Amino acid sequence: MKIALIGATGMIGSRIAAEARSRGHEVTGITRSGSDGTVTADARDAESVAAAVRGHDAVVDAVAPPRDGSDATPPMLEYARGILEGMRSAGVRRLLIVGGASSLEVAPGVRLFDSPKFPEAARNEAAAGIAQFALIREEAGDLDWTYVSPAAIIAPGERTGTFRVGGDQLLTDAEGNSSISAEDYAIALVDELEKGQAIRRRISVAY
Numbered sequence: 541m542k543i544a545l546i547g548a549t550g551m552i553g554s555r556i557a558a559e560a561r562s563r564g565h566e567v568t569g570i571t572r573s574g575s576d577g578t579v580t581a582d583a584r585d586a587e588s589v590a591a592a593v594r595g596h597d598a599v600v601d602a603v604a605p606p607r608d609g610s611d612a613t614p615p616m617l618e619y620a621r622g623i624l625e626g627m628r629s630a631g632v633r634r635l636l637i638v639g640g641a642s643s644l645e646v647a648p649g650v651r652l653f654d655s656p657k658f659p660e661a662a663r664n665e666a667a668a669g670i671a672q673f674a675l676i677r678e679e680a681g682d683l684d685w686t687y688v689s690p691a692a693i694i695a696p697g698e699r700t701g702t703f704r705v706g707g708d709q710l711l712t713d714a715e716g717n718s719s720i721s722a723e724d725y726a727i728a729l730v731d732e733l734e735k736g737q738a739i740r741r742r743i744s745v746a747y
Contacts, residue, residue, distance in 0.1 A: 544600070546570045546599065548569030548578050550604050552638050556602060558726070583603050589623055590630040596630075597634060613668040638729070639688055645709045686741065688729050706743065707743065712746070
């Protein structure tokens with residue numbers, strides 16, 4: 541499979557690239573800077589995206605929100621719309637999005653973001669992820685998308701191959717913790733890319 545990976549050099553994107561390549565897939569890394577051997581494209585520019593993803597079987601959106609203290613929502617929506625329009629122009633239908641956990645439910649109708657214990661420092665980035673997910677659900681119905689939410693905590697760690705896959709609810713362990721390594725998250729995302737079992741819906745991944 542030929543995979544166009546936008547945001548290929550980030551913490552999660554780099555692990556998705558490694559996982560996909562280890563399974564024999566051809567991965568085109570795409571970044572704004574074109575560093576580390578990646579193709580140059582700006583996710584906000586549909587023409588730029590189309591040129592980079594044309595001829596691929598699938599696109600993985602691993603673009604991270606800005607972390608400079610500015611409002612992260614407007615650029616995240618620009619990235620999402622640029623990718624969607626670029627894919628349409630290039631004739632690529634399959635899309636996997638590296639999502640966030642903040643929109644997952646911790647109780648019926650209550651998101652993690654709404655929890656009183658949700659860290660204030662994470663609200664800007666989390667709100668951008670929530671807006672991105674809403675846009676995908678509302679505007680990407682003509683594409684075969686899957687939104688992949690991690691656990692509440694995702695960080696570099698071990699590739700164990702042992703984890704759970706859920707839906708719209710936050711997955712926790714027996715102690716109430718919600719975590720996943722970036723390596724195991726990458727396994728789950730590439731599994732879905734290969735199997736296509738969650739078209740036009742969200743999956744979540746955690747221990």
